[in-house]
Amino acid sequence: MQKLDWIDWLVLIITLLTIVGYGTWKTRGSKNVQDYVRGGNTSKWWTIGLSVMATQASAITFLSTTGQAFSDGMGFVQFYFGLPIAMVIICLVFIPLYHRLKVYTAYEFLENRFDLKTRSLTAILFLVQRGLAAGITIFAPAIILSVVLGWNIITLNIIIGVLVIIYTVSGGTKAVTVTQKQQMFVIFAGMLAALFIILNLIPKDVSFTSALDIAGASGRMEVLDFSFDLENRYTVWTGLIGGTFLMLSYFGTDQSQVQRYLSGKSMKEMQMGLIFNGLLKVPMQFFILLVGVMVFVFYQFNQAPLNFIDASTETVLASQYSEDYKQLQLKQNNVFEKKKELSIALSKNENDGKLKKELFYLDSIEKNNRLESKYLIKRAIDTAYANKYDQLSLELSKLNKDNDLYSGKKAELTELYKASAKDTKTNDRDYMFITFILRYLPKGLIGLLLAVILSAAMSSTASEVNALATITSIDLYSRNLKEEKDEAHMVKATKFFTLIWGLVAIVIACFANLAENLIQLVNIIGSIFYGNVLGIFLLAFFFKFVKANAVFTAAIITQVIVIIGWWFDWMPYLWLNLFGCILVMLIAFVTQLSSPNKTS
Template sequence: MHWINWLIVIAYLTYVVTDGVRKSKGTDTIAGYFTANKSLPWWVVGLSVMATQLSAVTMIGTTGQGATDGLRFVQLYFGLPLAMVILGVTLVPLLHGSGVYTAYEYLEQRFDAKTRSFTAFLFLLSRGMSVGTIMAAPGVVFSAVFGIPLVWAVALIGVPTVIYTMIGGVQAVAWADVKQMVLIVVSLVAIMCVLLMQMPTSPHDALQIAGATGRLKTFDFGFNINEQYTFWSGVLGGTFLMLSYFGTDQSQVQRYLAARSVDEAKTSLIVSAYWKIPLQALVLCVGISVFVYYQFVQPPLLYNPVHEQAVTAQRGAAYDELQNEYATAFTMREAAALEVSEADDEVSTTAAMEIFLAREGEVQAIRGRALSMAEEVTGESSRDVNYIIPHFVLNELPLGLAGLFIAGIIAAAMSSISSELNSLATTSVIDFYRRWVRPEASDSHYLAVSRGATALWGLFACVVATYAATLGSLIEVVNRFGSFFYGSILGVFLLAMIPRARGTGAFVGLLVGMTVVGFVNFGTDVAYLWQNVIGAGVVVVVGVALSGSKRKPALP
């Protein structure tokens, strides 16, 4: 990478870390460290919420998803606005006004200690794995750039993030998120402008090619619970996923607990909800544009450079033959794509599209053989969707812009990782250490333990990251991790709003809910979004059935 790109990246890293340390003022108490003394304005909370979601996984995994699968993925977010409205009148005022540091503290107030601890444990497990996946995204980029092992690439982004999170607490994290959100949006808009200017064909023809391959298909109204992304899985399953994520996940709850008032907390979530879908569509459109660009500019047969080197070393002759086939097939597909762009009537356009799709099928078949060869040689998953955008950025973007986009990936990674680590440390200390180990201690003691917990969770995330990078589309991996736990956790909070629900029913319901979701996940082909609905439904039904008719007195 050119030294100018390096300069941009290093300057940004230096700025974020120093600014995070500067924002640590007022974090010498647990109220300041965990909730910023409830001093953050709504727009800071809203941008922090968005930055936490728009992680490096989004910048790499979702753009790659757009390149390979198109706009279908945006259906996942169709339930987000509805979820935010529901949370605004239920959990947000309930938790913000309850004086808690974590969402799970409230469960002991409402039910009992075992329900609180079990729910908090499930959060730690799910979020610990997810933050590792988020950390894997920039690790993929740096591994490709530097040619170093993934573990060192992960450490390169993880260590500075852990340091400024340990020092600054939620206040430093939230204000850093504001600046990082700006950089993320600027880098996405910049790369989209470059793609439009460098595209070998007109935007209209580019849309025709993307549409012919199904990448502009946004809505799928078919009701099939085995299909991952449909309108109904997004509206129903997505709503439950978002309710659980924004309403019960400490990484999000901690944001609106830091807001100055309940009204500002509600506003922050509504704003983030209605900006999320357009931003997600922009990210997917970047991926689709990269796909169209590579119809005219030959990309590598394997995007993962490590796998390509391994295959070349062990199957050199066979891979060279495959490369020659690929070059021939690409030339024929490029000619077909040009025919589509030059067609001037409906009949010729339809005929050209049929030829183009046939040529596209031939290219993908050769790619499939190469991926199978890579899997045989390396013994690893050969899905390289997470390497598509890094390859484009490093090889096609103008000088300086590549550094800006990589800085944007780092910004996205640091905003999400810091938020997750801060929430993991908060839950570890408040829901376990202070509750069960050291109920009485000074704020300075709890802050020291919190910083130690942040470091330990950072180490755990680095270990998970080295594995998650081989699991396929990173954005899907994050949502799969979340969906396995989120529905059942949401069910417990729904029970908390049912007057007759009691602690035993909530605890047993949570156990049964996780068991059922485990069976659905490992024993069926049901799409993961529906696990949120199933988990929440099972917990509520079992919890209510076991709670009897007596109600635990409501807290004032």
């Protein structure tokens, strides 16, 4: 467990309370839906651009992306190659249409083009996937901070969620947009400071160029992969094709993003805001990955733990696998000493191909050591649970069902079984950056970097909760009312739904579970739904002969098939966006052409 210094607490608390207080004060008193949902259409292009970036840049971005770079290098940046292309298409097609129709949500257009049931289905698909994602954006920093700092995860989930609810309920879209400017400033300042400190912690005689060479020798600087291997998740082609479809869906049809640019002062401001995002986002992700790579270089000169989760290491060292783990630690220590020696030699002779090959070989050994450590930790955890389970089972078998202790022991056994299924504290890449921050960064800066992580969590969650409430209020509640309600009623209803979705996000966070990699989990959830939704919008934009019933039927069939495809791992998840988009369009075409009634 790490203890924060008083100055870190001060920096953290002041930063978060300033953001929440400013957002609440600046946007108090929205009296109509136009102000509450579209921010009064007052946002300038740079505000839109920063707000769009802040919505996408959750805490997962900083914790998981840096861990991804530490483990696998810079290749993940290819995931974002389709984003600039998507921004141009959205500026040319989506924004002019939304602006002309003066819609509050992206799904209003679908009712105009098709019918109410298609609008409602698409809105519900959004609510399902974005509701899950909202919980994960709270859970991601909470689970990591709880393990590293020893804080209670439920308490952390509630703190993050409540802070978001306070200003989002108060000010709606404008509150989200206003606070995201401050949050992005904190995020940029914190990450720049972190990179500066990391470079200063690397030995003085190792230049930045040498550091890049050391990272490159271990395969961490391989940015571009032009292969067509479908087993490889991140290539130029998955980024340009799968990434473009994912970004088109996310920025063009996901209300959490659409609502950000619909608050623009004019169509030109909306378009410039998205172009700003398109130009800055890829360099920003490259920079975040570079921070992770520089942490990797730092650990070539400073001993890194076999596993970055202290609790997991303590568990295995207290188990019957303790000696095996200690032997693995000794083996890793030897690898580290050799890597340190080679890294120093390479920094003095950057073009030595033999040294680079040796470093690459040692890095592969280190990766194997880390995999073996995770295996031993998992064995230790499983054995500990199995022993407890066997003991409880034995006690239960000795009790009569009428015994008062029986029901209690049975409930305890059930909870133990659930806990053993959930306990996956072996994959530590998401913990790497926060562990580095707490162990090596100076006092004060630790508080700022924790504020970065929590600010990012708050900004993404606020956008998502705001969008979920808007969709619920306008696309479902308002549209299905038998009598029209006044502006004051609709503002109160939207605030109520904001509160409800905020609480739902907290509950989902409390029941969430750690996946292989958090940033991948968020994108997987999106990829399952986004392709289908994008296909519906493309049918609405470009294929006038396709009518409502054909689209509605195609959307339901497609969603079932995509979920099955994901479950049985038919393809890398990024390709699900293209697959879902094409599938819904093909099924809609066939259904429409084979329909006896071509007009419905």
